[in-house]
Amino acid sequence: MASKMANDMDRQSLTCQICMSLFRAPKILPCLHSFCRECLQELATKQQPLECPTCRKPVSLPDQGVDGLKNNFYVSNLLDFAAVKKGAGPGVPCQVCEGGQDGGKSWCVDCATWMCGACTTVHRKLPGTKEHEVVPAEVLKAEKDVSKFQRKRHCHKHKNQELVFYCESCNALVCTACTVVDHRPGTDHNPVEVSAIADDQKDKLRQLLSQVDPRLEEMQEALKEFDKEMMKLDSSRIESVNQATSYFQHLADLLQKREREILSQIDSTYRGIGKTLESQKEEVELGFARLASARTFCGQAVDHGDEMHLVEVGEQAQRRVEGLLQERINLKPEQDKVQFSERVNVADFKKDVERFGIVSSTVNVDVSKCRVVTKTPVVGLQCTSVLETADEEGQAVAVNREAITATLTGPAGTRAVPTLLQARDEGRVWDILYTPEVTGRHRLEVKVKDRDVAGSPFDVMVRSRDSAVITIGREGSEEGQVKKPIDVAIDGEGKVVVLEQVNRRIQVFNAEHGNVLKCFPIESEGLFGTDTDSSGNLFVTSYGASFGVRKYSREGELLATFNPEYLRHPLGVAVLKDGRMVAADKQQKSCLLLQPDGSLIREIGKGQLQDPWFIAIDESRGLMFVTDNRAHKVVVFDLEGNLRFSFGKRGQNPGELSSPTGVTLDPAGNVIVANKADGRVQVFGPDGRYLRTVTTSRGAPHGLALTPEGYVAVACYTGHCVELYRYK
Known part of the structure; x- marks a missing residue:
């Protein structure tokens, strides 16, 4: 014990x-680190809140x-x-008179002071100190236990009394x-001898x-690990680099x-083309020379x-020239050139290059900063929830596939629905794919490194196929509310553009x-x-006194108005990639193909349409699909104005139409058509063959649009909202 205490007394442990x-x-801080009282007081005046200088704990x-x-x-x-050990040595002055370096010395335990023989005699005679415990130097030198050198602690109120309770x-x-x-035993106070409390504390600390x-x-062991x-x-870094x-x-x-x-x-x-041209050239040069x-x-x-001379050679010369003039020599050079074509677009290849391997780790992942975005799934269709992994700073961080688990269980704990993980953004984003088989509340549990991410498990409500997944707006005129939505479109960023007939405005959702x-x-109006x-520019048609087609910037600034005399009662409008427009004209019972400046290219469908409403264009095939509301069918033209085919007839059976309104196309060329009269939204093949009913x-659905995520947006005219249905 003595040697250990001696080692404890090195300058660093007492500094x-x-x-x-x-x-x-x-003074002892709650974290058990000690500092001088004055040092802490000075630090507290400069630092709020106070932090431990050693461990930075508040x-x-x-x-x-x-x-x-x-x-x-x-x-x-x-x-x-x-101090005692030092003071016991020769040449150390008395701490009272600062002299008396030689002779007998003593240590006052109560005052923690080293005294010479003369001061010790006086100390023992003074009334205030005569009861102090004074130990001679010889005894101190023989003492090996530091516990013997404990200052006696006195009551601040009763100065001559030791603290013993x-x-x-x-x-x-x-x-x-x-x-x-002040602390008389009773209901308010319970004084106990310090020794008894100390023994109890020792037992607790020993435990x-x-x-x-x-x-x-x-x-x-963990440090070794x-x-x-x-x-x-280090090895994995070298291996990964290799x-x-x-x-x-x-x-x-x-x-x-x-x-x-x-x-x-x-x-x-x-060389091949050059050789052909050389041969052609030689043939022409030879003919030219002849x-x-x-x-x-x-x-x-x-x-x-x-x-x-003329009589002798004239006939021969005539035959020669006539023969040369009749020679079939190709005077037009072969129209060919060396041309390199990119079979893979550089921009597309760049995207592929970004997927050529990923660097992932799970060390920096903070599950509390990870985020899961769930989308309302539909029974029988593949749905995607998205996991975004992040570090403790909230920055996106890549993780490997083995670190992620995603479990989807059906209602009432029924069997798990199989899930598939697909990486995006080099492993910083993960798509969780699943196809639920039943409707109802499901439970999605997502873990990274066997720990739940923030918010997990998630409630996922699976709906039937004909239920609206998202409903935008409700009846009203406030921002975010909707009244008589007549048409809907999807901009280049996937946002839903809603045209309201009563509120006379565009809202983007x-x-x-x-x-x-x-x-x-x-x-x-109209x-x-x-x-x-x-x-990203928006085009809006209107009929009535202020008829025409208006072009707006995405911020809502009016850029142009097209209202030529040949456009009298415009309804639906469709814009091609090159800026040309097609507008349905109710009064003229036709569609007008217009240049980007509004000038007329041609009229389409004259005499073949009764009541054209909405238009959808398949540019890949050069076809235009027009809903004929009064004729209860969809009529298809090419952009040259030729009638290609039509489909539909009046009725409420599958594949039949009843006052068709909105029309849009999916990437496969299938045609989605809304019926105003019975509310059905049906899907037809590119050739007009009935495929299925969405909802x-x-x-009273009017305008239709298809979102990039595979939802059909339906402008519900009398429902005063836009409903989104899962399409794929």
Whole structure:
């Protein structure tokens, strides 16, 4: 014990880490680190809240401030012990008279002071100190236990009384006098001898220490594992670098090989075309020489030959020239050139390159910062929930597939629905794919590194196929509310553009949550159709006194108005990629194909349409689909104005139409048609063959549009909303 205590008394263990001097009145912070009282007081005036200088743990000071912190008497005792050992040596002056270096010396335990023989005699005679415990130097030198050098602690109220009791009710050390006056035993106070409390605290601390040692051993083993993992990390980095280098070198070799093949083909093609042109040129040069020679001969005969010469060679020359003139020589060079074509677009290839391997890790993942976005699924159709992984700073971080688990269970804990994980953005985003088999509330549990991400498990309500997944708006005129929506379109960013006939405005909504993003008025009556172009501009048709087609920027600024005399009662409108427009004209019973500036290209469907409403264009096939409301059918023209075919007849059976309104196309060329009369939204093949019914709406559906995520947006005219249904 003595040697251990001696080792504890090195200067570092007795040094305050703020002032770097020996402790002066050391105070203990809640984190068990000790500092000088004055150092903490000065630090507290500069730093709010106070943090421990060693471990940076925030400190909540008691009401008394730094003075309210516990004193570190163990350190004080070590300092006393060190002072005693030093003072027992020769040449150390008395701490009272600062002399008396020689002769007998004594240590006052109560005052913690080293005294010479003369001062010791006086100390023992003074009334205030005569009861102090004074120990001669010879005894001190023989003492090996630091516990013997503990200062006696006196009551701040009764100065001559030692603190020997502990009031459990007040949580305070008290003296014998206090137990009679201020802490009399009873209902409010319970003083107990310090020795009894100390023994109990020792037992508790020993029990805790018995738990600490195994934990320390466990942590030491963990540190060894960290060292091993760091070594493995270095190895994995080197291995990954080698793998990535080899992988991309292989890709580069393939590209270089293909480059050599293409360059060789270019040279071969060049030589082939050049050889053909050389042959053609030689043939023309030979014909030119023959004909020029014949011309020279004939010219000389005509200009300079006598009659006898003309008679002798004239017929021969005539046959020669006639023969040369009749020779079939190709005077037009072969119209060919060496041309390289990109079979894979560079922009598309760039996207593919970004998927050529990912670097992932799970060390930095913070599950509390990960996010899962769930979308309302439909029974029997594949649905996607999205996991976005992040680090403790909330920044996106890539993880590997093995670190993620996603489990979807059916209603009432029925069997799990199979899930599939697909990586995006180099493993920073993961699509969770599943196809529920029954409707009702499902439970989606998502874990990263075997820990639930924030919000997991998630409630996922699976709906039937004919139920609206998202409903945008409700009846009203406030922003976000809707009244008589007549048409709907999807802009280039996938947002839902809604044209309201009564409120005379455009509102743009988020397709995922249905919240309004922007709103601007349309200064016109009789609003009917809307569409967007490739630049995000909006087109709106109106009939009546202010008829025409209006072009707006995505911010709602009016850019142009087209109202030529040949456009009289426009309804639906569709915009092509090159900026041309097609507008249905109710009064003229036809559709007008217009240039981007509004000038007329041609009229389509004259005499073949009764009541054209909405239009959808399949540019890949050059076809235009027009709903004929009164004829209860869809009529299909090409953009040259030729009637190609039509489908539908009046009725309410599958494949029959009843006052068709909105029409749109899916990427496969299938035709989606809404019926105003019975509310059905049906799907037909590219040739007009009936495929299925998406839903039956009770809101008199008008305009239709298909979102990039595969939802059919239906403008419910009398339902005063836009409903989104799962389409695929």
